[in-house]
Amino acid sequence: MGLKLTLKKEKVTFEEAKAIFDRPFLELIYEAHGVHRQHHDPGKIQISSLLSIQWGGCCEDCAYCAQSIHNKKKMPKQTITDLEVIFAAAEKAKAMGSSRFCMGTSGRVPSDELFGMACDAVIGVKKLGLETCLTMGMLHEDQVIRLKECGLDYYNHNVDTSPDYYEKIITTRTFEERIRTIELVRKHGIKVCTGGILGMGETNDDRIKMMVSLVNFDEHPESISINRLVKIPGTPLENAADMDSFDFVRTIALARILMPKSTIRVSAGREAMSDELQALCFFAGAGSFFIGKKLLTTQNAEIEKDLALLNRLNLRPVG
Numbered sequence: 001m002g003l004k005l006t007l008k009k010e011k012v013t014f015e016e017a018k019a020i021f022d023r024p025f026l027e028l029i030y031e032a033h034g035v036h037r038q039h040h041d042p043g044k045i046q047i048s049s050l051l052s053i054q055w056g057g058c059c060e061d062c063a064y065c066a067q068s069i070h071n072k073k074k075m076p077k078q079t080i081t082d083l084e085v086i087f088a089a090a091e092k093a094k095a096m097g098s099s100r101f102c103m104g105t106s107g108r109v110p111s112d113e114l115f116g117m118a119c120d121a122v123i124g125v126k127k128l129g130l131e132t133c134l135t136m137g138m139l140h141e142d143q144v145i146r147l148k149e150c151g152l153d154y155y156n157h158n159v160d161t162s163p164d165y166y167e168k169i170i171t172t173r174t175f176e177e178r179i180r181t182i183e184l185v186r187k188h189g190i191k192v193c194t195g196g197i198l199g200m201g202e203t204n205d206d207r208i209k210m211m212v213s214l215v216n217f218d219e220h221p222e223s224i225s226i227n228r229l230v231k232i233p234g235t236p237l238e239n240a241a242d243m244d245s246f247d248f249v250r251t252i253a254l255a256r257i258l259m260p261k262s263t264i265r266v267s268a269g270r271e272a273m274s275d276e277l278q279a280l281c282f283f284a285g286a287g288s289f290f291i292g293k294k295l296l297t298t299q300n301a302e303i304e305k306d307l308a309l310l311n312r313l314n315l316r317p318v319g
C-alpha cells in the first residue's frame, strides 16, 4: 500500500517523503506510474526547446556552471541581440515538435536592455504559437508584472538542491532569495518552473529535502525540472562522483507522487543516459524533455536520436 498524503491540507514532512523514497524500488515506480496515469497521458511527452540569449561572464558562483567568472576556465559574456535570430530558433523548435520555447540568460539579474529584449522576444515567440518560458535570475516585482503583461507563460528559477546542501554549491545567492523570486512569480500569475540538479555530491536525504521544499509551496510548481549533473571541465564539480541511476529515478518517482499534476522534465544530463534509463524516467513520471542540447548549434543527428527514441517508445509530442 502506498503512503497516502493529504496534499496541501498540511505540509509534507521530510519523514513522510523519505518513507516514499525508501520504498522497494519496483513498488515505488509502480505507484509513481499509477499516479502519473491518473493525471497525465502516459502516451504523450511535452517537448521544450532551450535557447541561451545571453551566456557567460556571470558573477554568481554556481559550482556546476560553465558560465561563472569564478571558474578556472572563463567564458566571456555574449548576447544574441537580433530578435530575428531568436524567432528563427523558435520556428525551428516548433518544427521539431516543441510546444514550449525557453529562453535563458546568465547573470544574477538582467540588465534593463536585456530585460526589454526578452519582453519583445516573449511577445514575438507567442505569436508563433509556442508557450514561452524565461530564466533570467532574480527579478524585481515591476519586472514580473511586465512579463505577465507580455504573456509569459512560465518563469524558471531552480532551487538547485536542498536548503542544507545549498551553500556547498552557491555562496553568492541564498536559498531564501530563490524562494522569494519563485513566490513573486507565483504572486503575479506566471506559472512556475523550478527544480534542481542531482549528482553534485548531495545525499539522498538532500534530494528528498529539495522535493519537500517544492511540494510545500502554497501551490505546486506547474513544471519540475530535474537535471543530472553534466561535469564540465574547469568547474568545481568537474570531478564529482557519478550518482546512482536508480536514485535518480527514485527522485523522479518521489516528485511524481508528491506533486501529481506537475509536469516533470528530465532536463540537462539526458544525453549521457542510456535510452533504457530515459524510458525508466518516463515510466516513473517524467513527462517532458528538452530536445537538442543547444538549439542554435545542435546537430540534426542528435535531434533525430531523440525523435527516434520517442518513436521506439511510441510517445507522441503534446500539442
Ligand code: SF4
Pocket (backbone or CB within 6 Å): 058, 059, 060, 061, 062, 065, 066, 067, 068, 105, 106, 107, 108, 137
Ligand atoms: S546564475 Fe546561472 S549563469 Fe550564473 S553561474 Fe549560476 S547557473 Fe550559471
